[in-house]
Each structure stands twice: as C-alpha cells, then as structure tokens.
Amino acid sequence: MNQTLALEIMLAGHSVFLTGPAGAGKTYVLNQFIKLAKHEGKHVSVTATTGLAASHLGGTTIHSWSGIGVHDELPPNFAEHVSKGRREIIEKTDILIIDEISMLHDFRLDMVDEACRLIRKQPDKPFGGIQLIMSGDFFQLPPVNRNDARPGSFVVNSVAWQELNPVVCYLNEQFRHDDEKLSEILQAMREQDVRRHHAETLLARAETTPPSGLLYTELHTVNVDVDKQNEAKLDELSGDEMIYTQSTTGSANYVENLQRSVLAPATLRLKQGALVMAVKNDMNKKYANGSIGTVVDFDPATEYPIVEFTNGREVTMQPDTWELRDGDKKRASITQIPLRLAWAITVHKSQGMTLDAALIDLRKAFVEGMGYVALSRVRNLDSLYLKGINRMALQISEDAHTIDSLLRSKSAQDAKELAHLEKNASKRAAMPAKSAVKSSNWSEKIEKMRETYPNAYRPWTTAQDSELKQYFENGAALAEISKKLGRHKGSIEMRLKKHYGEDISL
Secondary structure, X not given: OOXXXXXXXXXXXXXXXXXXOOOOOHHHHHHHHHHHHHHOOOOEEEEEOOHHHHHHHOOEEHHHHXXXXXXXXXXXXXXXXXXXXXXXXXXXXXXXXXXXHHHOOHHHHHHHHHHHHHHHOOOOOHHHHOEEEEEOOOOOOOOOOOOOOOOOOOHXXXXXXXXXXXXXXXXXXXXXXXXXXXXXXXXXXXXXXXOHHHHHHHXXXXXXXXXXOOOXXXXXXXXXXXXXXXXXXXXXXXXXXXXXXXXXXXXXHHHHHHHOOOOOOOEEEEOOOOEEEEOOOOOOOOOOOXXXXXXXXXXXXXXXXXXXXXXXXXXXXXOEEEEEEEOXXXXXXXXXXXXXXXXXXXXXXXXXXXXXXXXXXEOOXXXXXXXXXXXXXXXXXXXXXXXXXXXXXXXXXXXXXXXXXHHHHHHHHHHHHOHHHHHHHHHHHHOOOHHHHOOOOHHHHHHHHOOOOOOOOOOOOHHHHHHHHHHHHOOOOHHHHHHHHOOOHHHHHHHXXXXXXXXXXX
C-alpha cells in the first residue's frame, strides 16, 4: 500500500495498524496524519511504547497516557482513582496513536482498552470509541519478558486487537536507505534468506573504523556495555566531576520494581562537556524524554547541571520524582536528576531513530530482531561501522515472519476494498485553506466576546503569565482567575496546561 492511501484511510476514521519495513515512512505518515487531524479539530493523543520513541512524535508513553503505569493488570477501582487531568485527556481524545507497537505486550494493550472503556463509560466499544492508530514493525524488537513479571507476546494476540480488527496499512516503499546492498540485506533478513554474500558484506564493515572527527552514535545490545562506554567517554573529559545520588521512599521491593522503569541511574556522574539524554518529560515542555544535549555548566548556587539541548534551549536540570502508585496509595518514589549519559545507547532505545553514522556492536545480540533494528538505523553501508556480529543478530522471529505474511495478505485485501478513498487526496489539495474561508464577521464576534473578556484572543504577555502563575499557585479558582485576567476560562485552562503540563489538576 502507498502512503497516500494509508493516510486517507486514517483520515476517513478507520482504526489502523500502520506497518512496513524500516525506512518505509511510517513516522512521516503519522506526522502528516496528526497535522491534518488536528487541523480538522480532532483531539489527538500521541503516544509510544518508550519515552524515546514518543519524543520523536512529540508525545508521551502509552503507559503514562492511559494511567496503567508499570502495573501488569488494572488495580481495583482503577477508574475511580484516575486523576482529573488524566480522565479529561482520555475523555476528550478522538484519536489515540501508539507508535513502536511491537514492544507492547498483548496484555497491556488489553489494559489500555479496558482503561479507555471504563473512563469513557462506553464498555461495549473498543477503546471506548476512540479511533486507534497503531504503528510498528513486528520484525523489530519484541516485548521484553522478565523472569519476575507477567509474560506476554505480540499485541496481535490480544483480545483488544481481535475485537478492534484494525485496517492493515502495509507500506512497501523505501525512503530511508539509499544503498541497494543494505536494502537487499535487510530484505533478506525479513524473508529469512540471508546468504553468504550478505554476511560477507556485513563482515567487511567490521574491518573499517570511523574516520577521525566523525560524530557517530554507538549502539550496544546490553546496558553494561553502554554504561562502560559512556563512563570511558566521561573519564576523557577534563574538569571537575559532579555526582548526584538518587533518594528513595518505600519498601525495598517496591523501589526495586520502580527502578526498572526509571532510566536515570541511581548514581549520576557528570562533567562539563558530557553528552546527555533527558529521561523524563519536563512539565514546562522545555525538553522531552529522549532529548539529547550537552552539559555546558553547573549552577553556582545549587550545583545542578545546565544542559544545552539540540533544540537550542539551555535548561538548569533539577531533581524530578518518579512514583509507583497502587490506586491512590504511593508505594515508592525515586528522586534524581532526570539525565543519563548518551555517547552510547542500547539497540532497544534506538528503535525508531535514523542515525547519520553508527558504530554497532552485535557480538552479544541475544534476541531475534535485534540485529535488524540496529542495522536499519543508518541510510547506507558507508555510514555503518561494526565492532562485530553473531549469528543471533541475523535471526528474525518465526512468529514475526508468520504474522507478517498474514498482515501482507490483509493489507492487500483492505487496500482493494478502500481504494476509492485515495481520490480524497486530490479533493483535499484543491480545497482552500480554512483560514481563507473564515466568516466575514469574525472580527465582530471577537469584539462581542471582549465585552465580557477584554483580553480575549490577545497575545499573552510576560507580566500576565506571571500573574496567572501567582493566582494559580495561591489557590485561586478558574472563574476568579478568568475575571481578574479578562480571559475565558477555557483560555486560562489551556495556558495553565502549557505551563504545568497536561496532567495538571484544575
């Protein structure tokens, strides 16, 4: 299926599984859909299975959005204990996007489905009537099963998937890789047909070292190697080392459970010049989970690190807190600077990225799909450097191969049945922009509104923002703030969410 038809199917309101090989343009289509859906006035919630993947789309994790957190099943009376802000977000959502769906357990998709039905009070509709857009590739990394946690498999095995029966949009064009040899190797891996000449081509890249001065990311399969490389890079920097140690509350078993989902290290070592990654969303949206930056200084008063992120913002990073809750009870918390070193990352965290150059170590690949994810991060073989590779790195899950055949077949059938929607693309291109056909009496409506709210549709000034925060932090009600600032309550609410995050309780 081509990108145009996939986009039109989603815009027509169908719940969809958007898939295809690495580099087929899944993220591009999602971004186009998000933009057009919002332009039509739809409330779109953008999520992914990891914080880093979510940051590529400007969203949050599905675990956070749905309120399921790190639980393996919904706690008793789940809907009664959901925060007001979380409830409002789920109730208002028209479209829910979940990216990198291959890493989500089947039972967790069922939990999200149940949460939406309960909160939206629509028990007979999948996901409470929300249009669901899932994106991912089952040839990439599967859900991680831990010995001490509930086991699960791919989401196609979930009850929610069967009831939803999403349209399958299998993209078959290639936009990332501009190298026929690399594309051929990746396709051979998908088809379980890796030949000797494919392996020899890859091994040749193990004999080539990155040129001096080249900026590249290192990908490793296990955390211990990532930590070792990051610490070695940190040791090469001159200057004083700053150490930040996490603080915790709660019993040891709850803290240990929470620690698995917290990416900030228990002991964080930093120096000026260190390459770092944010591991939590900032409430004021100055950075996101997965944002990369460099430590440029340390605050003289607090000694907290000052980070310049790639978006150009310079932020003094303050300690943040992660909590493990059971209903309304807080079981454990961890407080730490929300950063980790970023010269090297794991293959798991690289999923969804496109890298200009990468030095990849696949000698310890331990799960099917790991090699495919790592090798498909770059655009061509010339930007790929290998420290080594094992046999597992070339393996693809047998389940993924079987699932892929079924998805291709369903996509072909769905494309045939919905082919008529593609003509909507040309109609949309011919339509005038909404801004050009606004009502001629819009200015009259604004003037009428300003009789009640003098500052309606006027830009927010720094002074007004300061007043807003002061009123809110002093406990003033929305109606009171609205009257004092001369703005509609809806405008006040939106501005507060901009400053304090979507989960704010109003």
